[in-house]
Amino acid sequence: MANVQQRECVFIPALPGLEPALAEEAEACGWSPQRVDGGVELTGAPGLHQEANLRLRTASRVWLRLGRFPAPDAGALTKGLAALPLGPVWNGRGAPRLSVSLHGARFPGPDAVLAAAARAWGLPSVERAGALDEEAAGDGLTLLVRVEGTTCTVSADTSGEALHRRGYRQEVSRAPLRETLAAGILVLAGYDGVAPLVDPMCGSGTFLIEGAWMSQRRAPGLARAFAFERFPGFDAAAWADRRARAEAEALSAPRAVLRGHDLNAGSLGTARRNARRAGVTLTLERQDVRTLVLPRGLAPGWVVANPPYGKRVGESEDLPGLYRALGRTLRGSFAGWRAALLVPEDPALLRALELPEARSLAVRNGGLRCRLLLMSLP
Known part of the structure; x- marks a missing residue:
């Protein structure tokens, strides 16, 4: 299994049509974005997910890659999920919610993924997350499980509320623009x-x-909170330094x-x-x-x-x-x-x-x- 300890990989989706703008923004931040379906992927030093949440104006949310592994059958899926390095994002209490995305997979459906996750993590059950377009499903951890063919990729939601929620627009007109x-x-x-x-x-x-x-x-994220601030591995001092640098630049x-x-x-x-x-x-x-x-x-x-x-x-x-x-x-x-x-x-x-x-x-x-x-x- 590939996981990122010294380097982070994140997937950042954008609204349809805004992928070029997101890539341009990421390049302006000094990153090297890779265009993928629906957004961009970035690789960088630890804390990249925090910088991306804080600075990218066109990002919808930021997913932190936890691992990618072959999953040709339910047994391999269970084994791969059990081996994920979840410690930095989950303290073992409660149960993560799963956003399941299947693309050409041979599994029966999302229920099979939820059952495999429950077996892998020794939980009675695992719930499927609701639509994350507007805001995250509650205060707990949300994981994205994406199965393409026989390859499974798992990522953690680091944003919480969708990133268009800057904090200032508490009122809208007749035709709100995100x-x-x-x-x-x-x-x-x-x-x-x-x-x-x-x-x-x-x-x-x-x-x-x-x-x-x-x-x-x-920076568009200065006036709001993020899901990563609730992670067990969250470094409050490092985050305070990032925010202070962004505030000083404004x-x-x-x-x-x-x-x-x-x-x-x-x-x-x-x-x-x-x-x-x-x-x-x-x-x-x-x-x-x-x-x-x-x-x-x-x-x-x-x-x-x-x-x-x-x-x-x-x-x-x-x-x-x-x-x-x-x-x-x-x-x-x-x-x-x-x-x-x-x-x-x-x-x-x-x-x-x-x-x-x-x-x-x-x-x-x-x-x-x-x-x-x-x-x-x-």
Whole structure:
């Protein structure tokens, strides 16, 4: 069995479409990511899983590799699970929950994996973890058991709550945008953290807050807790040093101008409170995207928007008309800017924007198929 004592290996998933942004972030941190299905793998010194949780803006969570072994049958699976080095992550009390992923495996199903784990660890039973998209299944240890063909890989969840839970967004607008998706869009758009960033339909302010933290070089995990802090092998002093280094790197204020506009006064109030919790100050004004005018002298930068998709109850406005108005505003007020738009896969709405040719990337927002349009506005 291969395990990592002197070196750590982690698997870091990202939302569909954000894998390139995650790899770019990891490289910027000085790591050498290996692109794999659904994310990246990293290998590094002990504590890599803590650094990844703390610093990566586009990561969904961080899995710490515990071991990989051949498992051609149930007996081999039980033997391999029994030999795992679980001491650093599990104190033997309670029972780990398992997230089971089978790919071309010959086992009967997830129940066989749960039964093998119970036999391996001398437990009455082992529960299957619920969906980890939003948050971890309780406060206990969660293990990912991935069986591909006859090879089993076991990893420990080091994040706990999903990493888009930064801690500042306790309120959302009508169309919430996940923090990791907002950050990933900014990375893919090439946002430099220095030029102005404007969101003409800002909602609860997620784009702007993520942009502000990028501009400040503030690590996204500074204001939250992680599952690895409950591990038996957790070194509190080393973690305190990592946090202190990240805090020292952060600037006291963003280097960029950050402006948000929205027609909905309630959304602007939510954005202000979210920004306050995030420790940033945004310029927020109530303006309709149809008539939006930027202040004189504002240098060109990035404009980002997540316009309505028409999928929510009560969204009865003329979406093609709204998209035409958005396109006119972008071509007028934002001439010379770089733009990033997250829009649904709807040819009629794309045509309504009447924008120049754009780089188009497939992404998902809340399970919906979307296109990320990246362009320079003439």
